[in-house]
Amino acid sequence: MEEKLLPVSQPTAGEFDRRxxxxxxxxxxxxxxxxxxxxxxxxxxxxxVLYEPSPIVNMGKPGDxxxxxxxxNTNAGVYLMHTSEGFFALSEICTHLxxxxxxxxxxxxxxxxxxxxxxxxxxxxVEGPAPRPLPWLKTWVSDEGDLMVDRSIQIDPxxxxxx
Amino acid sequence: MPGKTDEFLKKxxxxxxxxxxxxxxxxxxxxxxxxxxxxxVFLHLFSTKVRKRVISFRATWYLGALTLGTFFILVxxxxxxxxxxxxxxxxxxxxxxxxxxxxxxxVFLRNLHRWSAQAMVFLIFAHMFKVxxxxxxxxxxxxxxxxxIVLLLVTLLLSYTGYLLPWDQLAYWAITVGSNISADVPxxxxxxxxxxxxxxxVDANALLRFYVLHCLILPFVALLLVAVHFxxxxxxxxxxxxxxxxxxxxxxxxTELVKEIQ
Numbered sequence: 001m002e003e004k005l006l007p008v009s010q011p012t013a014g015e016f017d018r019r020x021x022x023x024x025x026x027x028x029x030x031x032x033x034x035x036x037x038x039x040x041x042x043x044x045x046x047x048x049v050l051y052e053p054s055p056i057v058n059m060g061k062p063g064d065x066x067x068x069x070x071x072x073n074t075n076a077g078v079y080l081m082h083t084s085e086g087f088f089a090l091s092e093i094c095t096h097l098x099x100x101x102x103x104x105x106x107x108x109x110x111x112x113x114x115x116x117x118x119x120x121x122x123x124x125x126v127e128g129p130a131p132r133p134l135p136w137l138k139t140w141v142s143d144e145g146d147l148m149v150d151r152s153i154q155i156d157p158x159x160x161x162x163x
Numbered sequence: 164m165p166g167k168t169d170e171f172l173k174k175x176x177x178x179x180x181x182x183x184x185x186x187x188x189x190x191x192x193x194x195x196x197x198x199x200x201x202x203x204v205f206l207h208l209f210s211t212k213v214r215k216r217v218i219s220f221r222a223t224w225y226l227g228a229l230t231l232g233t234f235f236i237l238v239x240x241x242x243x244x245x246x247x248x249x250x251x252x253x254x255x256x257x258x259x260x261x262x263x264x265x266x267x268x269x270v271f272l273r274n275l276h277r278w279s280a281q282a283m284v285f286l287i288f289a290h291m292f293k294v295x296x297x298x299x300x301x302x303x304x305x306x307x308x309x310x311x312i313v314l315l316l317v318t319l320l321l322s323y324t325g326y327l328l329p330w331d332q333l334a335y336w337a338i339t340v341g342s343n344i345s346a347d348v349p350x351x352x353x354x355x356x357x358x359x360x361x362x363x364x365v366d367a368n369a370l371l372r373f374y375v376l377h378c379l380i381l382p383f384v385a386l387l388l389v390a391v392h393f394x395x396x397x398x399x400x401x402x403x404x405x406x407x408x409x410x411x412x413x414x415x416x417x418t419e420l421v422k423e424i425q
Contacts, residue, residue, distance in 0.1 A: 042358075045361075046357065047361055047368060050362050050368075051366075051367070052362055052363060052364060052366060096343075097339070097340040097343040098339045098343040099339065099340060114336070114340060
């Protein structure tokens with residue numbers, strides 16, 4: 001007895017294809033799972049709590065700083081400048097690749113030891129590969145009369161703190 | 164006349180234990196030799212048979228094999244150094260000093276690790292120059308060249324991550340500068356910088372991350388790629404050897420030229 005094979009239905013254009021549908025469904029769910037894994041990995045790798053030093057530093061009494069003085073606080077990574085126009089704080093971290101710059105009193109210039117960038121007292125780039133001037137940092141006087149600097153907040157240059 | 168040792172070895176080769184481990188069996192026929200290579204999990208990556216001139220010093224100067232040699236030295240000395248080194252801010256630098264002055268042979272192992280790392284980078288570049296100037300990167304070996312480039316990058320990353328671990332001034336500022344370069348990637352630079360260091364500055368998190376990358380993740384990736392790199396040599400038709408001397412080709416060109424003039 002001859003077996004009769006059922007005719008294989010060929011999907012015509014526009015017709016619903018079950019196999020293609022399940023392939024797409026499978027690949028789609030894998031893509032969603034991969035995106036979820038990537039998001040999970042990114043969140044896991046970004047610490048939510050950091051035990052880094054506080055960005056706010058206490059620089060002491062304003063009276064301790066003479067007029068026309070540059071004070072280098074290497075631990076905080078901040079310069080405190082006292083000019084006739086007032087106080088301002090400058091980041092000590094080079095805008096090129098993050099080295100700690102140093103004030104040169106004789107030349108009246110800020111120099112970076114790593115790649116030779118030079119800045120003037122206002123933070124403007126004088127020479128070298130630094131792409132941006134040294135940022136001015138938010139400075140204020142606390143209720144106790146101490147000079148405070150927030151290293152995480154940059155302000156526009158030439159905003160002197162007058163006391 | 165076979166000595167007593169040879170007889171003893173022959174006897175061992177016929178024991179059941181030996182045969183269960185090395186299934187190619189004893190014997191020195193070409194087939195046995197080929198099977199011995201093919202049936203070993205480590206050696207099956209390589210060709211079972213090669214021409215003598217392919218494994219002569221002239222063909223490769225053994226630069227790839229020497230690179231692998233330095234890698235093995237680095238793994239062994241590195242694992243030993245791990246037994247005395249704590250990747251933590253208070254201890255890292257002191258552990259380095261202990262390795263230099265207190266631990267027996269510590270200074271030898273540390274220096275061997277350091278010099279092998281330098282040698283490995285040097286040998287990789289020598290290997291690449293040799294491959295490049297001989298034209299060994301051409302079809303069908305292009306993909307193996309690409310794997311080699313990735314291996315170069317992994318090696319440089321291994322060098323870079325290892326540089327932080329002594330936790331001295333040189334390490335601290337080198338990693339500060341190096342990680343700040345990653346912050347210059349357009350759009351996502353700061354995110355990459357943050358993820359790499361696990362914070363905004365080189366600190367305890369950065370030390371631990373670099374340690375894990377240096378001791379676990381990067382060596383594993385390197386070993387995997389090395390296996391593929393060696394396997395591809397066989398798959399791409401064996402080590403490359405120049406088919407003819409360049410001098411011969413120029414003679415042919417000259418005779419052609421002479422013919423044309425005539």
